Amino acid sequence: MATLVATPRSRALGFGLRAARVARGLGLRELARLVDVAPQVLSHWESGTRVPRVEQVGLILGAMRVEPVERGRLLELAEYAKEPNWLERTSFALGSYLEYERAASAMVNWEPHLVPGLLQTSEYAQVIFGSHGLPRQEVDRLTRIRLRRREVLTGRHRLSCSVLVGEEALRRTLGDPETMAGQLRHLVQAARLENISLRVVPSDSGYHPGLKGSFVLFDFAQLPPVVHIEHLRGNSHLYDREYVTDYRVAATTMTSLALTELDSHRFIQTVLVELGR
Template identity: 60%
Template sequence: MATLVATPRSRALGFGLRHAREARGLGVRELARLAQVVAQDVSSWESGLRVPKLEQLGVLFGALRVAPPERARLVELARNAREPNWLERSMPGISPALSTYVEYERTATEMVNWEPLLVPGLLQAPGYAEAIMRAHRLPPRMVEREVAIRLRRREVLTRHDPLVLKLFLGEEALRRSIADPAAMAEQLRLLVRAAQPRTSSIRVVPANVGYHPGQAGHFVIFDFAHLPSVVHIEHLRGSAHLYDGDHVAAFRAAAETLSDLALSEQESLALIQGVITGLE
């Protein structure tokens, strides 16, 4: 049976291999020569289109000097690469779950994001992000690192070929006092600045629209130029990556419902500006 290509696990495996290669300062052709394979094999493995055999992984680990804990993680991904969906637990520090999510942001062409209660990390201002991190009781050094990661992630919206962001934001996310009034106003002003008609659509779903599928929780749909779409959802102790067609179709339908319920971009920005005025 052929291995499913570009599943969430196979892509995460590819992300890990590429990170290890770049950490060693090797090019694709150099690694291919060391592993005695063709460069196209390395490229296919790193993109998640194909999955190396376990014996090939062993050769790659030796050439890349991959540490034992990371070897174990990548081997687990390779062994279960056929699975279409993936529940991933968070780990201390910069977790593989976060690394995978950031890679989806970096490689996607379009991202549909529904956030009922919070401004998403991609658009969080420093003061807002710090308040969230402090609520998790993280030490100051880790808070600084997490905020820095958020700021770097935002580069996907301003690069030469920017990620197209379609953000649906629950009205409660605007009004919930996550941080002090000054930090909340800073956060909402950032949302206004981030809204760009061609690349970053920000629309608010009013609180009084009644029940809708989005009330089941946040989700993100990542679309890619040449790979299948992936849906990302989170819970308290980890995250899930959904890949099979039925799951993706259900979340697309939910996004269409949110689009029908949401204010227009102009109305949304006017509402955000009104909340800012109330904070100042």
């Protein structure tokens, strides 16, 4: 039996293959017949648990007439699919990150300076995207994508989400005071959901590993965990067990430093009062 892989690149390859198949209106068995592979094998390729050879990927892409840019991206993913870690050159946590959120059973999100994307209001998100000098149309598009991500928190299969947010993120005013107040009120409301744990890490907590930067740790029901780190011009995906363990320990450390859920909600209300809202 082939060894299960499920590295970040192999999952991204699988996401891309499945998206191309759906866009062409092909069923799994139909595509499997076209490229002469067993449906079970194709299913493993689409889930990222096994990796096709580069020439097999080329055959699949040819059968689906995938456009050249996407074809090149998927072939590159196939070539390096078995490498454990990956620096993805895409901005604003799109691409593979969105699939992680949809497929994960649980996530831990640490954000020292900003409200986590899943819990942002449209006004708060627009301030962030607008600061990059993007056209208004692109700002609106990215904001719509960000808001649609909330479905994983409120849909039928709700993601278990543990949010650790730094005090600075709550006190840093983005936009005008009303925008920030609306964002804080939304946090209080979101924290009432049973699948969300929202806790604040005070600024006077001393040194802790979270001072190195934000990260998201994804756990999956049947696949190995992945750590995602967003950068200015790309995203890191960490798969090595040693790396994942270090981030899990970091999350545990910060949880021990954080206020309780109740005290965190009271703290947010205090910041709202300080804003005069």
